[in-house]
Amino acid sequence: MESSTREIFERTPQPRYPNGERKLARDPFMQATWVLLGAAALGQLVLLFWLDLMF
Numbered sequence: 218m219e220s221s222t223r224e225i226f227e228r229t230p231q232p233r234y235p236n237g238e239r240k241l242a243r244d245p246f247m248q249a250t251w252v253l254l255g256a257a258a259l260g261q262l263v264l265l266f267w268l269d270l271m272f
Contacts, residue, residue, distance in 0.1 A: 232240040
């Protein structure tokens, strides 16, 4: 990563709660995104095993 990009990241503090948890962790959009990602991964595994058993 370029030094200028690193400097911008270091100067920009991430929003956090007083206990140190990132605020983005409680964002409903991010939680829904992770749920959809997990569902897609499980769906792919199910399809993989189903196709393996069928053919």
